[in-house]
Amino acid sequence: MILDGLLPVLITMALALLVIGAVRRINLWRAGQPESVSLIAGLMAMPRRYLVDLHHVVGRDKYMSNTHVATGGGFVLSLALIVLVHLFGLDSKILAWALLAATALMFVGALFVYKRRQNPPARLSKGPWMRLPKSLLVFAVTFFIVTLPVAGVLPEDFGGWVLAVILLIGIAYGLGEMLFGMTWGGPMKHAFAGALHLAFHRRPERFGGGRSTGLKPVDLGAEVLGVAKPSDFKWNQLLGFDACVQCGRCEAVCPAFAAGQPLNPKKLIQDMVVGLAGGSDAKYAGSPYPGREVGQAKGGPTQVITEGLVNPETLWSCTTCRACVEECPMMIEHVDAIVDMRRFLTMEKGNTPNKGAETLDNLIATDNPNGFDPGGRMNWAADQNLKVMADVKETDVLFWVSDGAFDMRSQRILRAFVKLLKAADVDFAVLGDEERDSGDVARRLGDDATFQSLAKRNIAVLNRYKFNRIVTTDPHAFHCLKNEYKDFGGDYEVLHHTTFINELVKAGMLKLDMYKGGTVTYHDPCYLGRYNGEYDSPRELLNELGIELAEMERSGFRSRCCGGGGGAPITDIPGERRIADMRMEDVKATGAELVAVGCQQCTAMLEGVVEPRPEVKDIAEIVAESLVEEVH
Amino acid sequence: MPHDLNLAVLVSIGQHPKSGRARRAEQDARAVELGLKLVGERLELLHAGEAQQEVLRSYLGMGLKEMTLLEQPSAGDAVPALGRYLAQKRPDIVLTGVRAESGEASGMTPYLLGEALGWPVVTRIADIIKVENGEAEVLQALPRGQRRALKVRLPFVASVDLAAETPRQSAYGPGRRARIDNASVDAQQDQLRSQWQEAPARKRPKRLKVAKAKTAADRFKAATAKSQASGGQVLQNESAQEQAQALFKLLVEEGVLR
Numbered sequence: 027m028i029l030d031g032l033l034p035v036l037i038t039m040a041l042a043l044l045v046i047g048a049v050r051r052i053n054l055w056r057a058g059q060p061e062s063v064s065l066i067a068g069l070m071a072m073p074r075r076y077l078v079d080l081h082h083v084v085g086r087d088k089y090m091s092n093t094h095v096a097t098g099g100g101f102v103l104s105l106a107l108i109v110l111v112h113l114f115g116l117d118s119k120i121l122a123w124a125l126l127a128a129t130a131l132m133f134v135g136a137l138f139v140y141k142r143r144q145n146p147p148a149r150l151s152k153g154p155w156m157r158l159p160k161s162l163l164v165f166a167v168t169f170f171i172v173t174l175p176v177a178g179v180l181p182e183d184f185g186g187w188v189l190a191v192i193l194l195i196g197i198a199y200g201l202g203e204m205l206f207g208m209t210w211g212g213p214m215k216h217a218f219a220g221a222l223h224l225a226f227h228r229r230p231e232r233f234g235g236g237r238s239t240g241l242k243p244v245d246l247g248a249e250v251l252g253v254a255k256p257s258d259f260k261w262n263q264l265l266g267f268d269a270c271v272q273c274g275r276c277e278a279v280c281p282a283f284a285a286g287q288p289l290n291p292k293k294l295i296q297d298m299v300v301g302l303a304g305g306s307d308a309k310y311a312g313s314p315y316p317g318r319e320v321g322q323a324k325g326g327p328t329q330v331i332t333e334g335l336v337n338p339e340t341l342w343s344c345t346t347c348r349a350c351v352e353e354c355p356m357m358i359e360h361v362d363a364i365v366d367m368r369r370f371l372t373m374e375k376g377n378t379p380n381k382g383a384e385t386l387d388n389l390i391a392t393d394n395p396n397g398f399d400p401g402g403r404m405n406w407a408a409d410q411n412l413k414v415m416a417d418v419k420e421t422d423v424l425f426w427v428s429d430g431a432f433d434m435r436s437q438r439i440l441r442a443f444v445k446l447l448k449a450a451d452v453d454f455a456v457l458g459d460e461e462r463d464s465g466d467v468a469r470r471l472g473d474d475a476t477f478q479s480l481a482k483r484n485i486a487v488l489n490r491y492k493f494n495r496i497v498t499t500d501p502h503a504f505h506c507l508k509n510e511y512k513d514f515g516g517d518y519e520v521l522h523h524t525t526f527i528n529e530l531v532k533a534g535m536l537k538l539d540m541y542k543g544g545t546v547t548y549h550d551p552c553y554l555g556r557y558n559g560e561y562d563s564p565r566e567l568l569n570e571l572g573i574e575l576a577e578m579e580r581s582g583f584r585s586r587c588c589g590g591g592g593g594a595p596i597t598d599i600p601g602e603r604r605i606a607d608m609r610m611e612d613v614k615a616t617g618a619e620l621v622a623v624g625c626q627q628c629t630a631m632l633e634g635v636v637e638p639r640p641e642v643k644d645i646a647e648i649v650a651e652s653l654v655e656e657v658h
Numbered sequence: 659m660p661h662d663l664n665l666a667v668l669v670s671i672g673q674h675p676k677s678g679r680a681r682r683a684e685q686d687a688r689a690v691e692l693g694l695k696l697v698g699e700r701l702e703l704l705h706a707g708e709a710q711q712e713v714l715r716s717y718l719g720m721g722l723k724e725m726t727l728l729e730q731p732s733a734g735d736a737v738p739a740l741g742r743y744l745a746q747k748r749p750d751i752v753l754t755g756v757r758a759e760s761g762e763a764s765g766m767t768p769y770l771l772g773e774a775l776g777w778p779v780v781t782r783i784a785d786i787i788k789v790e791n792g793e794a795e796v797l798q799a800l801p802r803g804q805r806r807a808l809k810v811r812l813p814f815v816a817s818v819d820l821a822a823e824t825p826r827q828s829a830y831g832p833g834r835r836a837r838i839d840n841a842s843v844d845a846q847q848d849q850l851r852s853q854w855q856e857a858p859a860r861k862r863p864k865r866l867k868v869a870k871a872k873t874a875a876d877r878f879k880a881a882t883a884k885s886q887a888s889g890g891q892v893l894q895n896e897s898a899q900e901q902a903q904a905l906f907k908l909l910v911e912e913g914v915l916r
Contacts, residue, residue: 392674399677
C-alpha cells in the first residue's frame with residue numbers, strides 16, 4: 027500500500043512527541059514537594075489497581091464501565107499491536123488479525139462513548155471532551171482499514187491515492203489525539219496521568235479493599251504551613267489532579283454544589299491543573315462554581331492559589347463529607363487538597379471566616395469549641411454516678427463523651443447511651459475533666475497546630491490509664507481517635523456506640539422490646555460511613571428492634587451529608603439552599619416519621635430544619651426507649 | 659497618616675475567664691489591631707515581664723515580625739522599666755489596654771507611664787481617626803455606645819477600650835517564626851507589692867436590680883439614653899487661680915482630700 031513508507035514515520039513521530047510531552051508533564055509534577063513512593067512496587071501494582079480497585083468504582087455505572095473496558099482495552103491492545111505490526115513491520119497474520127480484533131473492540135466501545143455524548147448529563151465537561159468519541163472512532167476505523175491488507179483480507183495495492191490521503195489524515199488525527207494529546211494536555215491525558223497516579227497514589231492503603239481517610243499531619247517546623255502555591259503540594263498530589271477525567275461524578279454528589287455554595291469539586295481539581303501548568307481557566311468546559319463566572323481564574327505553579335486562582339470561599343464551603351472522594355473513579359483526594367489549602371489560610375494568613383477564629387481561640391484557651399469552662403465537662407452527668415478514670419485507673423470500656431457534654435440536646439444522647447451501658451452491666455468509665463476536644467474541628471478548619479496540641483494532650487491522658495476499648499457516640503471523635511491519633515503515638519481500639527450496642531444486643535446483654543412507631547429511615551453520618559466503613563451495625567441494630575428501614579435513595583456510601591462536617595456550620599458560607607434542608611427532603615421522600623442518626627452533629631443539623639418534619643433521634647435514644655428494664 | 663509616626667503598643671499576658679489559661683488579652687489585642695491599622699508592621703510591640711512566654715506569640719501572629727521583651731522577674735515592677743525604655747525611644751503614641759487580665763490588674767500602668775514620661779493620658783479610646791500636624795483625632799468610648807471626639811497633641815499615652823475594633827485572627831505560622839528580642843533593662847523589684855498579702859477574693863453581695871421602668875419605652879430609654887449629668891459646673895472664663903480653687907473645694911467636699 028502507498029502508506030507503507032509513511033506509516034512507520036508517522037507512528038515514530040507520534041511516539042516521540044508522546045515521550046517529549048511525558049517528560050514535560052512529569053517535570054510539571056516534579057515542581058511539587060518530595061514524597062517518597064516505591065517506584066517499582068507502585069508500577070507493578072498499577073494494573074491490579076486499575077483493573078480491580080478503579081473498576082470497582084467505575085462499575086457503579088455499568089454502562090460506562092463496559093464502555094471503558096472496550097474502548098480503553100481495545101486502545102491499549104491496538105497500540106501495542108500497531109507498534110509491532112506497523113512500526114516494526116512484523117509480518118504475521120496472527121498479529122494482524124489480533125490488531126483487527128482490537129480496533130474493532132475499540133470501535134464498538136467508542137460507539138457507546140459517542141452515544142453518551144449525544145445528550146450528555148450536566149456533570150460531564152464539554153469542550154474537547156465532545157471531540158473525543160469522534161477521535162476514538164477515527165483512530166479505530168483508520169487502523170482497522172490499514173491493517174486489512176496486512177491481514178491478507180485486501181490486496182496489498184488496494185485503494186488509490188484518494189483513499190490513501192483520507193487514511194493519512196485519519197491516522198494523523200487519530201495519533202494526534204491519542205498519543206500527542208495524551209501528554210500535551212488533551213482529553214487522553216487522563217490515561218497517562220491516571221495510570222501513574224494509580225501507581226504512585228499518596229494513599230496506597232486505599233487499594234485492595236483498604237481504607238485510608240485520616241488527614242496527614244503538618245510538619246509545624248516547615249517554612250510555610252499548608253499549601254500556598256501549587257508547588258507546595260506533594261508531587262503525587264499534583265499528579266493526582268492531572269488524572270481527572272472531568273466525569274463530574276464528584277459534582278453530582280457534592281452537597282455544597284447542590285446547595286448553591288461556590289464549590290464544585292471537579293472545577294476545583296481543574297483549577298489545580300491550571301495552577302500546576304500555569305494559565306487561566308478559560309478553556310474549562312464544565313459546570314462553574316455556583317454563582318461564579320468561568321474564565322477569571324489565573325494561576326501558576328509558584329503563584330498563591332487563593333490570590334486569583336481559587337476564592338477562599340470555595341475552600342470553606344466544603345463539609346469534608348468525602349462523597350467526592352468516594353465517587354471519584356480516579357481516586358483523587360479532593361478533601362486532602364482542600365484541607366491543605368485551608369491550613370495555609372488559617373495558620374499563615376489568619377483568615378478563617380466567620381466564627382472560625384473565635385472557635386479556634388476557644389479551643390486553644392478552653393479545649394472546647396464554645397469556650398465553656400473546662401471544669402464543667404462532667405456537669406451533664408451530675409446525677410449519673412459515673413466512674414472517672416482518675417479514680418479507677420483501669421476499666422474495660424472507656425466512654426469518650428466528646429463535646430456533646432456541653433450541649434443540652436447531645437446530653438440526651440449521652441444519657442441514653444449511659445442507660446444502655448448500665449443496663450448491660452458494662453464495666454466503663456469516663457475521663458471527666460481530663461477529656462478534651464478531639465481536635466476534629468480545629469483540624470478541618472486548617473489549624474493543625476491546635477489539633478496536634480489537643481491530640482498530644484489527649485494521648486498523654488489516655489496513655490496513663492488501662493482500658494481495652496474506647497467507645498464514643500461522636501463519629502468525628504471516633505475518626506480522630508481511631509485514625510488520626512496514630513501519627514502521634516495513640517493507637518487504640520475505638521468503637522462507635524452503634525457498633526458497641528449492636529455487640530451487646532447480639533451477646534444478649536440487652537433485652538429489647540419491639541419498636542412501636544411508624545416508618546423509620548437511617549441517615550449515615552459521613553464520618554461513620556465513608557470515613558470508617560461502618561454501614562451495617564446501625565442497620566442491624568435497628569433490625570433487632572423490628573424496624574424495617576425505608577432507605578433513602580442516597581444512603582450507605584452514597585449518603586448525603588447533613589452539612590455539619592468540616593467546620594462548615596462555623597465558616598457558614600452562604601448558598602441558595604441549606605444542606606440540612608435538602609437532606610430532610612431526602613428523608614421525607616421515604617415517607618419516614620423518624621430518622622435514626624448516629625451522630626450528634628447530624629442530630630443538631632437535621633433538627634435545625636423547620637417543622638413539620640420527621641422526628642430526629644440518635645440510635646442510642648431509640649434503643650434506650652425500647653429497653654426492657656428489669657425490676658429487682 | 660504621617661509616614662514617620664512611631665507607635666508602641668504594650669501587651670500583657672491575658673487570662674481566660676473560664677479556664678484561667680494564659681491568652682492574648684482582649685484589650686491589648688485591640689490596641690495591637692489599632693496600631694496595625696495606623697502604622698502596619700512598623701508598630702513596636704513591647705512586653706515587660708518574664709521571658710519564655712509562648713503566649714506572646716499570639717500577638718505576633720497578628721502580622722508582626724518582631725517584638726521587644728523587657729525582661730523582669732516575676733515580682734518585678736514593669737512601670738520603671740517601661741518608662742525608661744519609652745523615654746529613650748520616644749514613640750509618638752503609646753497604646754495599652756485599660757486593665758490587665760492577670761496579675762495586679764490595677765489599671766494604673768497608663769497613668770503611671772504618663773506621669774513618668776510627662777505625657778497626657780487618654781483613657782478608653784475606641785479609635786484614632788487621624789494624626790496630622792502633631793495632633794491626633796481620637797474617639798473616646800463612653801458608656802452605651804457613645805463616643806467623644808478629642809484632639810490630642812503628640813506624644814501621648816492611650817488606653818484602648820473593648821469598644822475598639824475586634825482584633826484580627828492570630829496566625830500560628832508567622833507567630834512562631836517572629837523574633838522576640840530582649841532589651842537589656844534593669845529589673846526592679848516591686849517593693850510595695852512584696853509587702854502585700856494575697857488572699858482569695860470574697861464574693862461581694864450583689865445589689866438587687868429593681869426595674870423602675872414600667873413600659874417597654876422606658877426600658878429602651880434606660881438602655882440607650884444619655885445619662886444626664888447633674889449638678890455640674892462649667893468654669894471657662896475664670897482665672898486659673900479660681901478654677902484650681904473650685905477643684906480643690908470639690909475634692910475636699912467629696913472627701914478625696916482631707
